[in-house]
Amino acid sequence: MIEIIHSGFFTTVQDQGRVGYRKAGVPAGGAMDSLASRLANLLVGNDENEAVLEMTMNGPTLRFATDAVIAICGGEFFCTLNERPVSMWRPLTVRRGDVLAIGACQKGYRGYIAFAGGLDLPLVMNSRSTYVQAAIGGLHGKPLQKGDILSLRSRAMAVPNIPIRWGIAFSARNYIDGKKKVIRAAAGPEYSTFTAESRAQFFSLAYEVTPQSDRMGYRLQGQVLRRKDNTEMISEAVAFGTVQVPAFGQPIVLMADCQTTGGYPRIAQVIAADLPILAQARPGDLIQFQKVSWQEAQRLYVERERQLKRWKIIIQQKWREMGYAH
Structure with missing residues (x-):
């Protein structure tokens, strides 16, 4: 107890x-x-x-x-x-x-x-x-x-x-250290609907994590992102790491407790391997998004899982050396 x-x-x-x-x-x-x-x-x-x-x-x-x-x-x-x-x-x-x-x-x-x-x-x-x-x-x-x-x-x-x-x-x-965190992300489904200038800015300028951030989502502050037009979207699937951009142009990164669907355009998706880095960002920290392909995102995920498996084997061996079998 x-x-x-x-x-x-x-x-x-x-x-x-x-x-x-x-x-x-x-x-x-x-x-x-x-x-x-x-x-x-x-x-x-x-x-x-x-x-x-x-x-x-x-x-x-x-x-x-x-x-x-x-x-x-x-x-x-x-x-x-x-x-x-x-x-x-x-x-x-x-x-x-x-x-x-x-x-x-x-x-x-x-x-x-x-x-x-x-x-x-x-x-x-x-x-x-x-x-x-x-x-x-x-x-x-x-x-x-x-x-x-x-x-x-x-x-x-x-x-x-x-x-x-x-x-x-x-x-x-x-991965926990540093006030400025580099977060790798792949282009989202509505990436092409943003202006060329906004697409370039998203992956070149840093965004600050605001105090209005929690387990549902991080509201970021930085350069305003603009779309080519203001066409309304129907709600689409979103997930942990989806980066949405509401009409006011400041991105929101959805976190673990995010809703299952959303109606804002999805400019990017944070790769699974970098979600732990994002989770350790606090208000006032800076997020620098770095563009990667979906193929690279998959490779990095597999690499992380293999590393976790290696750590697991090492930890189990340490316990065995102490006389505790798992």
Whole structure:
């Protein structure tokens, strides 16, 4: 059992989302930074899709009533266990009565806490992800609140009695650094309906992430984008990473909790491999879009999945060396 002493700014339960329900108007949702959440789960021996806590800007304070193995990945947060600093991106042993406190995010914007064995929460449409707009999933369909109680399912392993001194290399985390983030994107279905000047500007000028940004979408501020005419669109399919341009000309990047259809022209689609970079952008950061082909987008996705598979094999080997088989 885990008690929420302090909830943090916006902490929710997320997994890899609700697959297969978009036709019914239900967003996929899930973790904004799927790379960090998947790695956190792998570090504690879970399936990659296991539910984690997603924290934004600053994190929660948790009191454990049971021994556990956890991992914290994502943006650079200041973390303490019983008021002593602890590292991120590695497995961490927690004992009954311990208090984990996660403070402000120094780099990036979102972090993830994975628990060996997973959180004991019901599935809603095959997912434990919190979708706040519909009040479903997670814990009562809402962000965590002070006094909430979380339970763990049966642990995947006994809690180690020796310190764990290994974790994910720094090279795997460098996508979080930097105020200006290069985000690769492919041309969207309505790309050709924008003026040549606007098409060039979109892929050459930086856009600022505004405070009016959340899990549904990032509103960007920069050079106004114009279409060749003002022909009305019928609603079309959109997804995480779709870049829409409303009539006022400032782009909106749709995020994990975005709607399933939209009526604004789609100038671009952020590639799947770069969605974690986008998820770690905070208000005030700059986004520089870089044009790639759909073929390149597919290659980069396959490359990332292969790297994740390699990390999984290495992590499993580390646990075996400690005497814990997965």
